[in-house]
Amino acid sequence: MKALLPLLAALPLSSFLLVTPSAPAPKYAVADIPATLREGAHAVLRADDEVVTVKSAGRLVHTVHRVVTVLDAAGDDFGRHAVSYDALNAVNYLRGAVYDGDGRLLHQLRAAEIHDQGVGDAGGSFMTDVRVRYADLRQPQAPYTVEFDYEVVSDNTLFYPEWQPQEAEGLAVQSATLRVTTPAAVPLRYQERQLPAGGTVAHTTAGGQETYEWKLADLPAVDEEEAAPPLAYSTPAVMLAPSLFEVQGHKGFASSWQSFGQWNYELNAGRDQLPPATLAKVAALVKDVPDARARAQRVYEMLQGSTRYISVQLGLGGWQTFPASSVASNGYGDCKALSNYTKALLAAAGVPSYVALIGAGSDRPDLRTDFPSSQFNHVVLCVPPAKGSRADTLWLECTSQTNPFGYMGSFTGNRHALLLTPEGGKLVTTPRYGAAENRQVRRIDLFLDAVGSATATARTLRTGQDQDFYSQLLHELGPAEQKKYVTDRLRLPTFTLTKFNLAATPAGPVPGVVETLGLSLPGFAMPSGKRVFVTANLLSRMPALPAQIGERKAAVWLPEACLHADTVRLHLPAGFRAETLPTAVQFSTAYGTYASQYLALPDGTVQYIRRLELKRGQLPSSAYAGYLDFRRKISIADKAQVVLLKMES
Numbered sequence: 001m002k003a004l005l006p007l008l009a010a011l012p013l014s015s016f017l018l019v020t021p022s023a024p025a026p027k028y029a030v031a032d033i034p035a036t037l038r039e040g041a042h043a044v045l046r047a048d049d050e051v052v053t054v055k056s057a058g059r060l061v062h063t064v065h066r067v068v069t070v071l072d073a074a075g076d077d078f079g080r081h082a083v084s085y086d087a088l089n090a091v092n093y094l095r096g097a098v099y100d101g102d103g104r105l106l107h108q109l110r111a112a113e114i115h116d117q118g119v120g121d122a123g124g125s126f127m128t129d130v131r132v133r134y135a136d137l138r139q140p141q142a143p144y145t146v147e148f149d150y151e152v153v154s155d156n157t158l159f160y161p162e163w164q165p166q167e168a169e170g171l172a173v174q175s176a177t178l179r180v181t182t183p184a185a186v187p188l189r190y191q192e193r194q195l196p197a198g199g200t201v202a203h204t205t206a207g208g209q210e211t212y213e214w215k216l217a218d219l220p221a222v223d224e225e226e227a228a229p230p231l232a233y234s235t236p237a238v239m240l241a242p243s244l245f246e247v248q249g250h251k252g253f254a255s256s257w258q259s260f261g262q263w264n265y266e267l268n269a270g271r272d273q274l275p276p277a278t279l280a281k282v283a284a285l286v287k288d289v290p291d292a293r294a295r296a297q298r299v300y301e302m303l304q305g306s307t308r309y310i311s312v313q314l315g316l317g318g319w320q321t322f323p324a325s326s327v328a329s330n331g332y333g334d335c336k337a338l339s340n341y342t343k344a345l346l347a348a349a350g351v352p353s354y355v356a357l358i359g360a361g362s363d364r365p366d367l368r369t370d371f372p373s374s375q376f377n378h379v380v381l382c383v384p385p386a387k388g389s390r391a392d393t394l395w396l397e398c399t400s401q402t403n404p405f406g407y408m409g410s411f412t413g414n415r416h417a418l419l420l421t422p423e424g425g426k427l428v429t430t431p432r433y434g435a436a437e438n439r440q441v442r443r444i445d446l447f448l449d450a451v452g453s454a455t456a457t458a459r460t461l462r463t464g465q466d467q468d469f470y471s472q473l474l475h476e477l478g479p480a481e482q483k484k485y486v487t488d489r490l491r492l493p494t495f496t497l498t499k500f501n502l503a504a505t506p507a508g509p510v511p512g513v514v515e516t517l518g519l520s521l522p523g524f525a526m527p528s529g530k531r532v533f534v535t536a537n538l539l540s541r542m543p544a545l546p547a548q549i550g551e552r553k554a555a556v557w558l559p560e561a562c563l564h565a566d567t568v569r570l571h572l573p574a575g576f577r578a579e580t581l582p583t584a585v586q587f588s589t590a591y592g593t594y595a596s597q598y599l600a601l602p603d604g605t606v607q608y609i610r611r612l613e614l615k616r617g618q619l620p621s622s623a624y625a626g627y628l629d630f631r632r633k634i635s636i637a638d639k640a641q642v643v644l645l646k647m648e649s
Contacts (some may be wrong), residue, residue, distance in 0.1 A: 028103045031071070031102075039219065047174070053182075063151045069143060079137050085505040086131065088154065088155045096149070157247070164238075170222075171222075181214045184209065190239060219235075230363065233365065233555070234555070241371065247319070267403070272340055273324060274324050295346075303338070304402075310334055321333075321336040324340055339381045346381075356418060380412055409610055410560075442564075443461040444539065453522045455498075474488035474513060486517075502515055530645055536606070538568060564611070567605075580642070580646035582641035596609065596610040596637050
């Protein structure tokens with residue numbers, strides 16, 4: 001090194017400038033984003049360039065280049081990215097960089113900064129080979145821009161990538177492209193949704209390859225709006241699916257529900273054999289039960305008392321079930337295995353049934369029935385009625401140890417499912433739960449005293465989907481945690497909970513949970529001179545919605561039909577009488593119906609009766625003004641006050 005020093009000293013200054021590495025040229029400056037895209041946005045997707053290359057019926061490669069500018073702290077989630085992989089999906093690379101607001105490179109992601117971790121839980125209810133590579137390039141101060149590049153090679157062509165660049169509210173899209181290349185012998189199937197004018201596919205053919213391209217540009221951020229549908233229903237998307245596929249040597253066709261269901265049925269055929277001891281147990285269980293439905297109930301209750309749920313996502317195990325004999329021996333299985341096991345138990349009891357694939361989740365959109373593809377994440381069991389029977393089709397959730405017999409609820413009810421039969425897949429519908437099933441019936445006795453305080457007892461029966469969450473509380477939390485949850489959500493200014501209980505109702509057509517409360521309400525209705533003003537609607541007030549700012553974009557989404565009925569009995573303090581009762585209110589709209597009335601009863605009490613029925617459906621954005629008015633009228637009526645007058649002694 002010393003020998004080089006004289007030579008370096010003799011070189012002109014310009015020579016040093018030539019050999020010194022220069023900083024990368026700035027790119028992705030925030031100033032380059034059009035003002036129309038920054039308006040109302042927390043982040044801007046500068047580029048989302050995705051390439052899907054179908055190599056064969058059994059392999060595809062998905063390459064992504066993604067650039068997001070984070071404008072404020074609410075957009076920070078876009079500053080990190082995760083890519084999942086498993087035995088059938090390999091991550092070739094994950095690279096990243098972050099830039100400041102002027103587009104200058106701040107940091108290049110290093111391999112040591114990429115976290116690699118398994119997906120699972122501490123309770124041991126997952127058996128999975130799924131792992132995640134995760135990179136976090138969030139900065140302490142916005143704006144900044146993150147850039148990610150990654151590639152996934154998939155040997156599970158049952159699933160093609162979905163393309164929906166505008167994946168969240170508050171995200172604007174400056175540029176996004178999707179290119180799919182596939183051999184002509186492996187035809188692509190796709191469905192375009194909500195694409196803007198000019199956004200449809202460009203299709204070319206060359207050298208035995210089919211190429212499809214889509215482009216999106218300059219999409220302003222979508223505001224979060226009240227009563228709006230999931231973004232899957234409102235922002236541009238392209239769904240991709242194979243015509244033929246192969247998973248670990250198992251070939252299938254997905255061009256129809258029949259063929260897709262056939263593949264799944266054959267994949268699991270012959271895995272429903274039970275050990276002799278289990279067959280004998282079932283025979284003894286149902287020997288004195290002639291009715292098929294009663295036999296099914298005994299089998300289901302045996303299942304609930306002898307098995308537990310785990311999730312299995314191990315390669316093909318995500319689709320192929322454990323044998324029924326394995327569940328019989330081990331006492332556990334995933335949704336596929338438990339449904340297959342229950343199917344075998346029912347067959348031993350002389351009750352035919354079918355496994356059904358379903359997209360489960362209370363907030364999950366229903367299947368796109370016009371686009372056969374793998375849209376499922378769960379398996380249940382369907383028991384059709386016997387020929388000539390007038391009974392309804394029976395549905396069983398085989399993963400739950402607490403679900404009432406035959407009840408689907410908000411997790412799997414009100415949607416389509418794919419029945420797996422020897423003849424292939426058949427689309428069917430699960431039970432529909434409407435206002436007759438989803439009920440909240442509340443009775444309150446409110447006792448007022450002469451100095452303005454009150455006590456109350458409240459009994460609330462919730463049934464159907466209205467009880468789903470409370471049933472979860474009942475079975476998963478202890479009494480103290482249940483009480484805290486309910487206490488934290490009572491919309492009362494000052495109160496003490498003096499009594500609390502949750503209990504399931506006896507078995508019926510739909511399950512129910514009864515909540516019993518005792519309340520102490522100091523300063524509830526303070527006298528004003530000789531009068532007391534009392535709001536009778538203690539626990540069921542429905543608030544008005546804020547006025548729409550700007551033009552309404554989203555449709556009006558009413559996801560659940562329900563009926564709420566309240567009866568409140570006001571017990572007046574000695575020496576008081578009802579001076580003024582609110583006028584009865586009644587109206588009916590496309591969104592629901594409402595009625596309330598007040599009666600002075602002969603025993604000196606005042607009775608308030610309220611009935612609210614909400615409808616289920618999706619209405620155009622133009623209907624939102626009417627929905628606002630509907631909610632405003634309910635809010636006003638719910639706040640109405642009874643005027644009590646102190647009588648002269």
